[in-house]
Amino acid sequence: MDFCFFIPVIFGCPNKIKQDDDHTPYLCPKCHNPQLVKARSRTWFELCWIPLIPMKKHAIYICGICQFRADQDKL
């Protein structure tokens, strides 16, 4: 007798953004509010919503109002 189990394997590479300890606000170039803060963005390889392997990591600026993002070394 054959039993077939179909287990949905859901994977993805989402970005997790963590704000830096440095809370100095910068002026956002998009919405011109002083809401731009330093953060770290890290891409994870995720399997069934469980982050397994940390991948790319980079330092970014993120705006709390308009969600504008930029790499720290590009500004």
Ligand SMILES: [Zn+2]
């Ligand atoms: Zn903004």
